[in-house]
Amino acid sequence: MARISEDFARLESGYLFPEVARRIRRWQERNPGADVMRLSIGNTTEPITPHIAEAMKKRICMLSDRRTYTGYGDEQGDTALREALMEHYRKEYGVCLPLSSFFISDGAKSDAANIQSIFSRSSIPAVQDPSYPVYVDSSVAGGHTGAYDSSKGGYSSIVYMRSDASNGFVAEPPEEHADLIYLCFPNNPTGAVATADRLRAFVDYAHRENAIIIFDSAYSDYIETEGIPHSIYEIEGAEDCAIEIGSFSKNAGFTGVRLGWSIVPETLKAEDAPEGEIHRIWNRRQCTFFNGASNISQSGGLAALSEEGRKECLGLVRYYKDNARIILDGLQKAGLSCTGGVDSPYVWVACPDGMTSWDFFDFLLDKAHTAVTPGSGFGRAGEGYVRVSAYGHKEDIEKAVNAIAEAVR
Ligand code: PLP
Numbered sequence: 001m002a003r004i005s006e007d008f009a010r011l012e013s014g015y016l017f018p019e020v021a022r023r024i025r026r027w028q029e030r031n032p033g034a035d036v037m038r039l040s041i042g043n044t045t046e047p048i049t050p051h052i053a054e055a056m057k058k059r060i061c062m063l064s065d066r067r068t069y070t071g072y073g074d075e076q077g078d079t080a081l082r083e084a085l086m087e088h089y090r091k092e093y094g095v096c097l098p099l100s101s102f103f104i105s106d107g108a109k110s111d112a113a114n115i116q117s118i119f120s121r122s123s124i125p126a127v128q129d130p131s132y133p134v135y136v137d138s139s140v141a142g143g144h145t146g147a148y149d150s151s152k153g154g155y156s157s158i159v160y161m162r163s164d165a166s167n168g169f170v171a172e173p174p175e176e177h178a179d180l181i182y183l184c185f186p187n188n189p190t191g192a193v194a195t196a197d198r199l200r201a202f203v204d205y206a207h208r209e210n211a212i213i214i215f216d217s218a219y220s221d222y223i224e225t226e227g228i229p230h231s232i233y234e235i236e237g238a239e240d241c242a243i244e245i246g247s248f249s250k251n252a253g254f255t256g257v258r259l260g261w262s263i264v265p266e267t268l269k270a271e272d273a274p275e276g277e278i279h280r281i282w283n284r285r286q287c288t289f290f291n292g293a294s295n296i297s298q299s300g301g302l303a304a305l306s307e308e309g310r311k312e313c314l315g316l317v318r319y320y321k322d323n324a325r326i327i328l329d330g331l332q333k334a335g336l337s338c339t340g341g342v343d344s345p346y347v348w349v350a351c352p353d354g355m356t357s358w359d360f361f362d363f364l365l366d367k368a369h370t371a372v373t374p375g376s377g378f379g380r381a382g383e384g385y386v387r388v389s390a391y392g393h394k395e396d397i398e399k400a401v402n403a404i405a406e407a408v409r
Contacts, residue, residue, distance in 0.1 A: 007143040010155075016133065016377030020361070027365050037400035039327070039388045040371040042188065042345075044253045046319055046393075048300070049312035052252055055303030059296045070295060075287045077104025077261070078298045084305040085261060095233040097265055100279070103286055104293050104301070107260040108218045108247035112182075113138035114289075115214055115243060115262065118281045119180055119270075126159035126178035128171045130189055130378030130385075132216065135182040144180070153380035162381045163190060169339060169348065170194045173205035179271075181206065183232070184216040186223060189378045189387040190348040191324075191340015193228045199235045206241035210271040212278070213242040218260075221251040221317045223343045233263070240267045240275070248297075250320075250345065251313040252304040259297040320345045323397045324390035330401035331388070334408050345390040348375070352408060360386050367407035370400045 024036050048056075062068035076082065082102040089095040105111045116125075116138050125139040139145050139158060146156030154160055159178040161171035169192035173181075183202060185194045206213050215232035223230055232242045244263040248254040268278040303309045328341035331349055341347035349372075351360035357374035364370050364386075375385030390397065 005141070007141050010145070010147060011137060011140050012148050016374070019377075020371060020373065023362065023365065024371055034369055036365065037368075037370045037396060037403065039390075039392065039397070039400050040373045041391060042250075042389055043391055044250065044255045044320075045391055046253060046316055048253045048257070049309075049316060051306070051308040051312055052300050052303045055309075056257075056296050056300040059299035063295070073292045073295055073298070075290055075292050076283070077102070077293060078295070078302070081298050081302045081305075084302055088305050089231060089233070093229075093231045093234055095231050097233065097239065097263065101263050101265040103262045103264060103282065104298060105260045105262060105286075105290070106258045106293050106297075107249065107254075108216060108245045109134055109260075111245045111260060111262040112214065112216060113141075114285070115245070115282070116142035116144065116180070118278065118285055119144075119212070123179035124157060124159060124177065126161055126174055126181045126211075127379075128163045128183065128187065129154075129160040129380060130163065130375060130382030131182065132184055132188045133378065135184075135214075135216075136379075139180075160379065160381075163187070163192065164381050165339075165350075168192065170198050173201050177209055177211075179209070179211050181211055181213045182216070183213055184218070185229075186219040186344040187340075187346075188219065188344075189346055189373065189375060189382065190385075191342070191344035191346040192348075193223060193225065193343045196227070196229050196235060199229055199232060199238075203232070203235045203238050203241060207237060210269075211241065212268065212270065213238070215242055215244045217244055218247040219250055219344055220246070221313060222321060222345060224321070225343050228343060239265045240269055243268070243278075248301050248304055251317050252300065252309075253316055254297065254300065254304075257294075257297050257300060259293055259301045319394070320390045323392065323394055326394070326397055327388050327390055327401055330398075330405055334405035336404075336408060341390070347388040347390070349386050349388055351384050351386060355384075357383055357386055364404060364407060368400070368403035370403055 121143040127135045159174045163169045163171045169190040220230040232238045247260040264282045266279040324341040327347045337350040339348045357376040361374045373387040375382030
């Protein structure tokens with residue numbers, strides 16, 4: 001008889017977004033005809049820009065012509081796109097890594113989860129608390145954890161690295177041993193960024209503990225503060241202990257198009273694997289289970305990395321960051337305590353008057369007709385906060401911020 005995976009069975013049911021949707025539905029049933037303004041989602045809303053859209057249209061035309069049609073590409077991705085990415089890292093971040101390090105994928109979320117599969121089940125994961133849920137869930141599904149402990153608000157054998165007001169929402173390396181350390185900067189959900197010194201502490205820890213850092217840089221184009229690293233490889237020595245995962249979703253608007261990358265250098269080492277082995281196994285994994293990213297998306301990605309494309313992407317990022325500024329200024333003026341929103345599309349807001357995340361969610365839904373995301377859904381340390389997202393049309397963001405300000409005054 002077929003049996004389901006014990007590891008998947010251990011996953012707590014996806015609680016956060018279904019519960020947000022359920023509460024909105026219930027509220028709408030009680031308030032027929034009333035609209036809900038949604039500052040709860042991390043989904044892009046603005047159209048793909050002209051140069052990038054044109055490149056994808058051209059590729060579609062090529063696919064519809066027998067003379068220029070192409071089928072499967074390389075599992076690692078189109079060489080031209082990998083070269084452009086390599087050049088992008090060199091030119092914009094001063095990071096020089098060989099072409100072999102770059103693997104194109106269908107997005108950062110799948111890479112963040114799939115990378116687990118090449119490490120031993122006995123590897124101990126460490127995650128920032130709060131964090132993007134896929135790091136924890138893929139650790140559970142990958143068999144790296146024990147059962148969920150509701151009294152602890154987390155899984156046994158995951159090391160939770162608390163990010164709260166006391167450390168500026170940037171966790172310290174843990175006291176205990178961990179093998180796979182997930183880091184995400186600019187951070188979802190808190191919007192915090194890490195200085196080079198903070199990242200260096202993690203690289204030193206990884207060297208000391210023979211650990212591997214999995215660095216999610218999905219929001220790196222949102223960084224504007226001078227001196228903040230955009231890539232973990234800006235830290236010396238990271239190329240032998242860190243994997244980086246990137247995305248075209250939040251700068252080129254590819255949330256629906258789907259395109260990302262992982263960087264797995266040949267210089268990486270593991271406790272039981274000499275230099276080259278992690279890279280070799282990841283390459284083997286991709287060639288076995290992945291047939292390459294869409295060729296249309298890859299043409300768009302190549303255009304996004306051109307001079308014209310970079311200008312367009314940074315313009316799109318500017319749009320969302322202007323929204324974030326409207327949120328940050330508006331909510332601070334209304335007396336709410338906020339962080340993030342400067343190098344990030346997310347503003348992290350402390351719930352007033354001792355409210356829990358869900359209390360404040362319900363309050364804003366009821367009094368401001370606005371949905372936000374309860375911070376507690378991202379981990380225990382997110383309790384007492386909500387995440388407000390800058391993804392939306394400017395006029396809708398302004399309306400929602402005014403409504404929140406009015407409600408909390
Ligand atoms: N990483 C982080 C931190 C995210 O917040 C998101 C999406 O919200 C992703 C990765 C997903 O990226 P992609 O669309 O490339 O799968």
